[in-house]
Amino acid sequence: MEKQPQRVTRHPERASTARGDLDAVLDASVIGTLTTVADGRPLVVPMLYARDGDRVLLHGSTGAGALREAAAGAPVALCVAVLDGIVVAHTTFESSVNYRSAVVSGTCERLSGQEAKRALDVISDRVIPGRVAEVRATNAKERAATVVLSLPVLEGRWTVKARDAWSDVPDEPSGAWVGIVPVTTTYGEPRTAPFSPAQEVPASVRMLVEAHR
């Protein structure tokens, strides 16, 4: 998943207003940080998420603090950041990182009934595509123990930024090396639990690893 740096500009960091760029960053990871405000202070927790069209789905235990605040209508921000490279310049000041990041702000709606059931399946299939069809459906007891939230992606309530470039051409005499160290996140060989009922790695997991090698 190494990417070709595209440009050499004075300010290679850029914000985008293209919704497609937002979706691409949200779809590039499965873990983000959800922040709410409680007593005027930020309350933040990392969590799995899944974009589902024009909304972001979140879930967690009914006991989780930040999620409870979010379910009660507190303002939230979900932040996703993907590190793509260490940008090595001729000075430390010009050194940087290549990255992609997205923030979706708003308030969440708590889902219930069939909506919650479907949302949980969407999240599960986002983390391991195809897994929902391989195992039994969630049951009522499991759903009762889970808070499922939907954060709408609304115009003006999201930002997406990326940096994907070398550092600037040195504007001073320098003999220093300039370049990039690519950073990638990869999925490794599946490991079967000693107590696993099945020994053969299922198709969903095989394809997941293949997609993130």
Add this chain to the structure above:
Amino acid sequence: MEKQPQRVTRHPERASTARGDLDAVLDASVIGTLTTVADGRPLVVPMLYARDGDRVLLHGSTGAGALREAAAGAPVALCVAVLDGIVVAHTTFESSVNYRSAVVSGTCERLSGQEAKRALDVISDRVIPGRVAEVRATNAKERAATVVLSLPVLEGRWTVKARDAWSDVPDEPSGAWVGIVPVTTTYGEPRTAPFSPAQEVPASVRMLVEAHR
């Protein structure tokens, strides 16, 4: 950096009160999310950070919104999350991820003068150890364009959590596969910029890559 799952417990997710565990998670990454509160809403931005003993150092452009709020004394929370594995269970409900996460809350102090200069070097050497000694020192103009903040790590103002385990042993008849897909972040082969004054990859970058292969 694949880690051996250690336990099979009912609730393998665990919080720790050991300061060493916090330091280990903070030292395991270079990118986190900084959240402040503005007008009652969370304001979040991903950023590089460096733990320096009992404080976390942050820096950025004087123009950056969240950083400006933080510099002005708004309450902040820095969150770091590292994804270690996809935990595949016999049900979607029991499926999870292995991860390490840390949150440090508090208010920041803006550094200046020699303190800021040293802090910038600490951040640079945290991202690329040894790089500071290879290039010229930061100058006054560069430091004037940079906000440098120190977030103290204070008792009771931080949390650290980790999950590192298989899913639970199935408590119902199931033929499903149970296991883990390890997730690792690695640094790849350095790429030299076409305009780089030097062609040979410096020792700092070679060692960085070696440490994150």
